[in-house]
Amino acid sequence: MGCLHLLPSRGVFIAMLLPDHSYVKAKSLEECLKTLRETGEKAKVVAGGTDVIFNMRLKLFQPEVAVSIRGLKDLQQVDELDDGSVRIGAACRLADLIDHPLAGGRYPAFKQSLEAVASTHIRNMGTLGGNICLETRCWYTNNSDQWREGLQGCYKTDSELCHVIKSSSKCHAINNSDSPPALIALGAMLTLQKEGATREVPIAEFYRADGVNFSVLEPGELVTHVTIPPVSDRQVFIKITPRKGMDFSLGAVAARCDGQGEQISNITIVLGSLVTAPVVLDKPAQVVLEAGLTDDAIEKAADLVRDELGEVSNLYGRSIYKRQIAIVLVKRALVQLREL
Amino acid sequence: MAKHLVTLTVNGDTYDLVVSDNQTLLDVIRDEVNLKGTKRGCTTGSCGVCCINNAKGEAVLSCLTHALEWDGEEITTIEGLEADGELDAMQKAFIEYGAVQCGFCTPGVIMSARAIVNAHPEPTEEQINAGLAGVNCRCTGQIKVKEAIREDHRFRHKRETGSGTQD
Incomplete structure (x- = not known):
């Protein structure tokens, strides 16, 4: 791992046709949930297709059935609830949410996180639910299957090994999507539905520290809505990428607080794209909560970030570099918060 | 893998096409509709070579979407820009x-x-x-x-x- 591999696209010999599978276009949510229950783990939900088809081409996903939810109009609504929260359907396109007065218009950090996703083309196709459930990425698995054959398999490809950390007993692929840190900072709730059951899960508890089963989503379950509570406008999102557009992030931070000036009453700081799940930073938040957003407290808080991260050696450079990125991101976020 | 009948409007002309489950919109434009202007590039969404416009005139990538998803929809490819022998x-x-x-x-x-x-x-x-x-x-x-x-x-x-x- 001596060099920075910024773009994990070495050795891409992509198959011309997608692997064989059958395609079901769900006409209603009930029909979709029924199909998902019947097919269980053999199914993949397709909304925008930008991540699912990409992974199918890499033969990481080999579903027997692709269930399309793009036709479900009830998952494409954005509504304001009685308590002032905003309920966003999971099949809303990212491009539509950026300009929506209730979504991007109301939550600046959420808007910034959506604008940071890939390119206009991808945002015109990709959905919020897809971004939340984005498959974890890794320097080994995100190559073509022929390339991967050169090395032994890994946890993600049905073998008992992790190429990132050889002695590890779990997968270290990273959660590389942009909206989750922002949604965690805003305190969003996810509605998960399967046939006959609906549950609400805070998005902060949605992700697990395992690259293979990276979320609490059960087979047959679907993320249907995202509910964001009313919050103050003191919120930021910052993403670092090699190029300004298109790239997955080297590291991202989202933060939100209440209060005036340096005195704050409540703060959430979340780091994304560094490990298997977004990291909510408790100790640094505690420091700035007690001391206020002063220069000293920000320095002290940023220093504590180093200890709160786990292994960060996957993708885009060595861990020493990524830890430094995390520290810089938290500092920038806190300084920007102070000025809001 | 089944075949399905799909109606797709490309550059104002409506085509009835027989499409299989695993064909992407790009496969259909190039191989079924036989318009070779739209190119196959990385097929993973990073190069933008397969870009087409949807009914709203937005840019989308035809390589990253199932053709069956586009049943009944209208798209514009590079061939649809020229009108009456005059370039766009x-x-x-x-x-x-x-x-x-x-x-x-x-x-x-x-x-x-x-x-x-x-x-x-x-x-x-x-x-x-x-x-x-x-x-x-x-x-x-x-x-x-x-x-x-x-x-x-x-x-x-x-x-x-x-x-x-x-x-």
């Missing part, structure tokens, strides 16, 4: 500004450029940059392309007033 304003601008070298990615770049001016008729620098992120040209670069997009409105005007393509 964007195509004229690309010729005028030399925004082409090998030309392989040009259909995708022009369709992305069209989407930019559909949304913002006289785009700013940031809007052009945002619309061209995800479009990779490995030989022309982006400078000439950006010049062409900036000046596209001039060529639109010429077509409306009926004067020639070049002064």
